[in-house]
Amino acid sequence: MxxxxxxxxxxxxxxxFGVLLLVFSITNIIPGDPVLLMLDVKYSxxxxxxxxxxxxxxKPLYIQFYNHVKGVLKGNLGKSIRTxxxxxxxxxxxxxxxxxxxxxxxxxxxxxxxxxGVIAALKQNSKIDYICMIGAEIGISMPIFWLGIMMILLFxxxxxxxxxxxxxxxxxxxxxxxxxxxxxxxxxxxxARLTRSCMLEVLRENYIVAARSRGFPEWQIVLRHALRNAMxxxxxxxxxxxxxxxxxxxxxxxxxxxxxxxxxxxxxxxERDYPVLMGVVLIVAVIFILVNxxxxxxxxxxxxRIRYDTRKG
Amino acid sequence: xxxxxxxxxHSMAMVGVIVLAVLVFxxxxxxxxxxxxxxxxxxxxxxxxxxxxxxxxTDHLGRDxxxxxxxxxxxxxxxxxxxVIVAAFVGGLAGLFAGYFGRFVDIIIMRILDVVWAxxxxxxxxxxxxxxxxxxxxxxxxxxxxxxxxxxxIVRASVLSVKEKDYxxxxxxxxxxxxxxxxxxxxxxxxxxxxxVATLGIATSIMIEAILSFLGLGMQPPASSWGxxxxxxxKYLRTFPYYSLFPGLMIMITVFAFNxxxxxxxxxxxxxxxxx
Numbered sequence: 001m002x003x004x005x006x007x008x009x010x011x012x013x014x015x016x017f018g019v020l021l022l023v024f025s026i027t028n029i030i031p032g033d034p035v036l037l038m039l040d041v042k043y044s045x046x047x048x049x050x051x052x053x054x055x056x057x058x059k060p061l062y063i064q065f066y067n068h069v070k071g072v073l074k075g076n077l078g079k080s081i082r083t084x085x086x087x088x089x090x091x092x093x094x095x096x097x098x099x100x101x102x103x104x105x106x107x108x109x110x111x112x113x114x115x116x117g118v119i120a121a122l123k124q125n126s127k128i129d130y131i132c133m134i135g136a137e138i139g140i141s142m143p144i145f146w147l148g149i150m151m152i153l154l155f156x157x158x159x160x161x162x163x164x165x166x167x168x169x170x171x172x173x174x175x176x177x178x179x180x181x182x183x184x185x186x187x188x189x190x191x192a193r194l195t196r197s198c199m200l201e202v203l204r205e206n207y208i209v210a211a212r213s214r215g216f217p218e219w220q221i222v223l224r225h226a227l228r229n230a231m232x233x234x235x236x237x238x239x240x241x242x243x244x245x246x247x248x249x250x251x252x253x254x255x256x257x258x259x260x261x262x263x264x265x266x267x268x269x270x271e272r273d274y275p276v277l278m279g280v281v282l283i284v285a286v287i288f289i290l291v292n293x294x295x296x297x298x299x300x301x302x303x304x305r306i307r308y309d310t311r312k313g
Numbered sequence: 314x315x316x317x318x319x320x321x322x323h324s325m326a327m328v329g330v331i332v333l334a335v336l337v338f339x340x341x342x343x344x345x346x347x348x349x350x351x352x353x354x355x356x357x358x359x360x361x362x363x364x365x366x367x368x369x370x371t372d373h374l375g376r377d378x379x380x381x382x383x384x385x386x387x388x389x390x391x392x393x394x395x396x397v398i399v400a401a402f403v404g405g406l407a408g409l410f411a412g413y414f415g416r417f418v419d420i421i422i423m424r425i426l427d428v429v430w431a432x433x434x435x436x437x438x439x440x441x442x443x444x445x446x447x448x449x450x451x452x453x454x455x456x457x458x459x460x461x462x463x464x465x466x467i468v469r470a471s472v473l474s475v476k477e478k479d480y481x482x483x484x485x486x487x488x489x490x491x492x493x494x495x496x497x498x499x500x501x502x503x504x505x506x507x508x509x510v511a512t513l514g515i516a517t518s519i520m521i522e523a524i525l526s527f528l529g530l531g532m533q534p535p536a537s538s539w540g541x542x543x544x545x546x547x548k549y550l551r552t553f554p555y556y557s558l559f560p561g562l563m564i565m566i567t568v569f570a571f572n573x574x575x576x577x578x579x580x581x582x583x584x585x586x587x588x589x
Contacts (some may be wrong), residue, residue: 030444143564146565265436
């Protein structure tokens, strides 16, 4: 077990290094001189040199990359070109908003899609099954930003039930409903489909037939025997979805003016504030890698066979 | 024949095929089907409601929305197809080499792709377009690049199972070169999963293009892109909701059709894949 965890952590290192290298490369091929962006319109040769040295851009690329990695490891992601504030500070300010949004969306996914998937599987090929699966197909096909706009139109502009954007002062639940629902929609659809297919597979297993022949009540078979086993891929998939939700929140945050990391990245693109954009991209990728690691390790908890395999190896 | 019979039984997939056929027809013959020039502005009739003259109404510059939606089909299909070709070609080759040669080649290729995989596709595509500058070509390439790992993974997994088959062993025993085995024996046998992923991938690419254009980093005005139209329409949501409504419906229909078609192909080719 320890060997497996250690192996997975060691495997993660080159990928993290690659992520840093890719983000650094993108930042360096962006057209335009970052030194000029930091200076006033009128500047002297001396000022240019000083700013170049201050930003560390007078050194060769590999030294710049080394310093960049060193900085990132210390939690320093550079400074915003526009506001001169540290990027880390800006991201830390916005991260809680995105996290709350992603968590609320995940909650909706779990509450809605798992029961829907289970019911669809139990009533396979019935009207309910078809309605659920067509609903899921539509949910996957709908552009979430468009769904957001249509919900604003209906619930904010026409009916006036929900606020059209922002987080509220102080933040409240009403502002969270629409963005969380929109963000959750495609993941609800995917999870419902996955739950259904996993349930169908498990319901065909011999131990379910055995449980039925021993006369256990149906609810007990479904909840205690089938669902527990069908949930292994669903739960691990939910973990991965949470990390994707953090990245996918960008467009929803823009539509609903939700003050999170996605909106920060969008503003950074519009203002050509590339250190901020790359900071957000880097953080989201690192979160994805870490969540992936946790999900992989959770497999060993849910499925003991993985542990045995490594012990043998 | 067996494949077609199984595919035909998938009613949702058949709907998908019909819708796709219509969309491709509309895309190809857009100049003949569009009632007006999509770029022609009529300042006398801006934001007018649907009527006989303008079945979907007009936009803020008085351009006919139906014509713009029809021309938008071209952009979406072009981006969807183009980026999938880029991704399937690069990802396919990477997966083929990784799976066939294994060991170091496999480790290096797959770790590089793990790096790309770590980024949310839309966010990385957004960063790439921000760097390269928004245009049809950069949108296609950016979406293509972020989709590469998906294709490489599928192809690699298929190659790993195909290369253990007896006919590959026989080919090796008869002294055929490695590259010849790879391209003439392995590749044709892994095309099925590749085509399925590509079909579903077109839907994802169309969605990412819509997101990029909506955020102002995809197709640029005055192009007729559905994502861009939704974004422009958002400003007139209260007074003229049709502006955002129709392009969004078109994205939904197109993505739905590609997904249904892809699901049908997958189930027809290999029913075992259905549960994965």
